[in-house]
Amino acid sequence: MKNDHQSDEETIIRQCREGDRDAYSLLVDRYKTMVYNVAYRMVGDEDTAKDLAQESFISAYSGLARFRFGSKFSTWLYSIALNRCRDHLRLTKETVSTDEITDIIPDRGVSPERAAATGQDKDLLQRAMETLPADYREVLVLKHIEELDYQEISAITGTGIAALKVRAHRGREMLRKVLEGSGVTHG
Amino acid sequence: MALLLCFALPSWTIAAGDLASDGINKALEASPLSRTEQAEVHAKAVSAVNAGVPREDVELILSRAISRKADAGTINRFLDTSVSAKKEGLPLSPVLDRIEQGLSKGVPPERVAIASERLTAKLAEARPLVDALIRDGMTPKRSGEREMAIEASARALEKSIPPEEIKGMGAAVQGRRGSLPLFTSSVDTATYFAGSGMPAATASRLVRNAVDKGYSTRDLDSMVKHMDAEMKRGARPEDAAAKMERGNMQSEPAMDRQDMRRDMMNDRSGGAGPGMGNRMK
Amino acid sequence: MDNERDILHKILDGDAGEDEKTIISRSMETDPGLREEFTGLMHTVRMLEKSERREAPVFFTAEVMKKLPKRSPSVLSRLREFMFNSRVLRWNMASALAMAAILVISLVSVSRLHRAPDMTVASAPGEAATVRLTYYSPQARRVAVAGDFNKWKTDAHEMKGADGMWSIDLKLKPGVYSYSFVVDGKSWVPDPGAEAYEDDGFGSRNAVMRVNI
Numbered sequence: 300m301k302n303d304h305q306s307d308e309e310t311i312i313r314q315c316r317e318g319d320r321d322a323y324s325l326l327v328d329r330y331k332t333m334v335y336n337v338a339y340r341m342v343g344d345e346d347t348a349k350d351l352a353q354e355s356f357i358s359a360y361s362g363l364a365r366f367r368f369g370s371k372f373s374t375w376l377y378s379i380a381l382n383r384c385r386d387h388l389r390l391t392k393e394t395v396s397t398d399e400i401t402d403i404i405p406d407r408g409v410s411p412e413r414a415a416a417t418g419q420d421k422d423l424l425q426r427a428m429e430t431l432p433a434d435y436r437e438v439l440v441l442k443h444i445e446e447l448d449y450q451e452i453s454a455i456t457g458t459g460i461a462a463l464k465v466r467a468h469r470g471r472e473m474l475r476k477v478l479e480g481s482g483v484t485h486g
Numbered sequence: 487m488a489l490l491l492c493f494a495l496p497s498w499t500i501a502a503g504d505l506a507s508d509g510i511n512k513a514l515e516a517s518p519l520s521r522t523e524q525a526e527v528h529a530k531a532v533s534a535v536n537a538g539v540p541r542e543d544v545e546l547i548l549s550r551a552i553s554r555k556a557d558a559g560t561i562n563r564f565l566d567t568s569v570s571a572k573k574e575g576l577p578l579s580p581v582l583d584r585i586e587q588g589l590s591k592g593v594p595p596e597r598v599a600i601a602s603e604r605l606t607a608k609l610a611e612a613r614p615l616v617d618a619l620i621r622d623g624m625t626p627k628r629s630g631e632r633e634m635a636i637e638a639s640a641r642a643l644e645k646s647i648p649p650e651e652i653k654g655m656g657a658a659v660q661g662r663r664g665s666l667p668l669f670t671s672s673v674d675t676a677t678y679f680a681g682s683g684m685p686a687a688t689a690s691r692l693v694r695n696a697v698d699k700g701y702s703t704r705d706l707d708s709m710v711k712h713m714d715a716e717m718k719r720g721a722r723p724e725d726a727a728a729k730m731e732r733g734n735m736q737s738e739p740a741m742d743r744q745d746m747r748r749d750m751m752n753d754r755s756g757g758a759g760p761g762m763g764n765r766m767k
Numbered sequence: 768m769d770n771e772r773d774i775l776h777k778i779l780d781g782d783a784g785e786d787e788k789t790i791i792s793r794s795m796e797t798d799p800g801l802r803e804e805f806t807g808l809m810h811t812v813r814m815l816e817k818s819e820r821r822e823a824p825v826f827f828t829a830e831v832m833k834k835l836p837k838r839s840p841s842v843l844s845r846l847r848e849f850m851f852n853s854r855v856l857r858w859n860m861a862s863a864l865a866m867a868a869i870l871v872i873s874l875v876s877v878s879r880l881h882r883a884p885d886m887t888v889a890s891a892p893g894e895a896a897t898v899r900l901t902y903y904s905p906q907a908r909r910v911a912v913a914g915d916f917n918k919w920k921t922d923a924h925e926m927k928g929a930d931g932m933w934s935i936d937l938k939l940k941p942g943v944y945s946y947s948f949v950v951d952g953k954s955w956v957p958d959p960g961a962e963a964y965e966d967d968g969f970g971s972r973n974a975v976m977r978v979n980i
Contacts, residue, residue, distance in 0.1 A: 315839060315840060316839065316840055317839070318839045319839075320832075320835060320839060321832075323832070323835065324828050324831075324832050327827070327828045327831050327832070328828050331823040331827045331828060331831075332820060332821075332822060332823050334823075335821065335823040335824075335827065336820050336821060339821060345821075345824075349823070349824050349827065352823070352827070353827065353830060353831050353834065356831045357831060357834055357835060357836075360835055360836070360840060361836060361840055362840065363840035364840040424814050424815070424818055439815060440815075442780070443812050443815035443816050444815050444816070444818055446816070449780070464776070464780065467776070467779075467780065468773075468776040471776065471779065471808055471811055471812065472808070474811050474815075475807045475808055475810075475811040478810075478811060478814070479807060543918070546918055583915050583918075583919075583945075584968055586918045586919050587915070587919045587967065587968075587969075588968070588969055590913060590918075590919035590920070590921060591919070591955055591967075591969065591971070592953075593969045597969065598969075601968050601969060605968065630942075634943070641965075641966070641968070644968070645966065674963075674965060674975075677965070677966065678963070678964060678965060678966065681965075681966040681972075703977070705825075705826065705829070707962045707963040707977075708825050708826065709825060710962075710963045710964060711822060711962065711963065712822060712824070712825040714964060715821070715822040719819075730825060
């Protein structure tokens with residue numbers, strides 16, 4: 300199945316290169332949810348996520364001539380999307396000071412289980428994610444939400460696997476602490 | 487000799503019916519119906535087949551109804567509805583489908599009977615509406631398109647979408663020189679929204695606006711998915727509608743793509759899928 | 768303690784060996800702090816794994832297509848004209864739509880949630896196409912598809928299951944079909960990955976699929 304997928308992606312990419320713009324919509328349709336969700340998890344705002352996701356596809360299209368067959372289109376797309384998100388975050392300086400972290404969780408008495416039961420889980424998770432440094436957030440999104448392996452995450456982010464694992468470890472611990480509302484770690 | 491034939495004839499007919507309707511017999515024999523009831527149902531079943539209702543469907547409906555413990559009266563209602571739909575020249579497949587579906591899903595047989603009778607009535611109401619559109623130029627290009635349009639309109643009427651609104655959607659599709667399948671998709675989309683809790687007028691307005699903007703069948707499907715996702719997140723239908731309208735106002739669909747397709751395919755316009763009426767079989 | 772914490776993370780990464788897991792379970796028996804930490808981390812990861820995927824906004828694709836540059840990303844743009852012509856000759860809309868149908872396929876990544884139906888298509892118009900339906904349910908013991916194409920029989924199209932992933936390939940002529948999954952012979956579940964839905968006339972929903980030429 301994976302081979303079929305890749306080979307028909309290759310076909311589409313070739314078609315686009317040959318002038319069939321419309322064929323690209325098939326790739327967009329296939330990956331739009333993936334790219335949009337990664338962007339949303341990184342920047343935390345739907346409209347911004349949509350813009351960044353769309354820009355990623357447009358950017359990928361322009362670069363199709365350079366795409367090397369044999370590699371996965373999704374890997375490339377993820378990396379374009381994450382670069383855009385990083386640029387955006389840097390520009391808007393979306394870093395939260397550790398003092399603000401305690402304000403983000405509105406009711407520290409609410410346990411994660413109870414929050415889950417009342418459906419507040421998702422927003423809670425997202426808000427908690429946003430307190431993490433961007434590079435920790437990235438790895439957690441790719442590893443546990445997108446469920447990629449470290450090999451692929453390394454290809455996407457251009458970072459070595461060992462470093463990625465350190466970020467994942469630290470990211471998980473930080474996220475856990477934020478979610479449990481029990482104190483805050485610095486750095 | 488003639489007298490003998492007179493007496494013989496009816497039993498020949500029944501015998502001939504028996505040979506052809508072994509499945510019907512089997513189903514009835516296994517049922518808890520009384521002999522009289524069995525005979526009555528049997529006769530109705532045979533005449534249904536003779537009237538043109540496919541034997542396979544008659545047998546299936548009988549056996550399912552019996553396994554769902556339907557009483558004879560209800561079974562007869564199934565057969566009667568099928569026959570009247572057939573005799574009135576209404577699309578038969580949706581009626582059979584509804585009966586078979588309801589019984590398979592374990593819906594109480596009486597409810598299934600009510601639902602299929604209701605559908606038949608709505609099909610009758612929907613037919614002139616669709617035929618008017620066809621007369622006005624929305625010609626079916628493939629077999630089954632007319633029937634699908636009638637079925638879609640009937641379902642819309644079931645969801646209390648008024649005929650005027652359905653006509654309004656027809657007008658919107660005509661305004662885009664759209665096809666019958668596009669009309670069917672539009673009506674289906676409005677029906678889905680109305681079924682999700684949106685007021686009928688809002689649902690059809692949303693769809694009319696989408697059609698006015700040139701949305702294809704695929705775009706309409708997209709709206710259904712979007713609505714679905716919103717509802718899953720707990721949004722109320724009105725809010726989802728409002729959000730979609732804002733989305734509508736902000737963006738145009740890929741018109742270029744549609745125009746290109748229209749040029750390349752000279753016997754179609756509008757919808758991406760040909761949507762052949764395969765619900766009719 | 769640090770070493771144990773490292774192993775916890777290895778477990779969460781799916782990298783831990785059996786002996787490492789044994790070490791940890793033994794330690795957790797006597798160390799409630801470690802147990803708490805493990806549980807907390809597991810819960811955190813579960814939250815991430817179960818987090819809901821939002822649908823891309825409506826018309827996302829249409830908007831992207833509108834904004835694409837006019838020039839194709841062609842390496843050999845001089846051949847573009849020729850390519851365009853040969854495209855018209857080589858394909859008709861039928862095969863172009865076939866390509867479109869192929870790619871109503873779901874995402875490549877292994878899904879823990881349900882994904883859209885896979886549709887591959889025969890080349891001749893009017894011929895039956897093969898449609899793949901998938902459904903993820905680790906708890907189900909059997910799953911079947913019932914729809915208007917098989918008169919809603921719950922035993923005619925059984926899906927094959929492996930590791931909670933159920934699938935079936937259906938051969939269907941072009942058209943629009945209503946269908947639903949039937950889990951363990953009694954629960955009717957409209958395909959969560961379907962393109963569209965409809966009311967079934969009995970207060971429930973069916974999934975709807977379009978099979979194109």
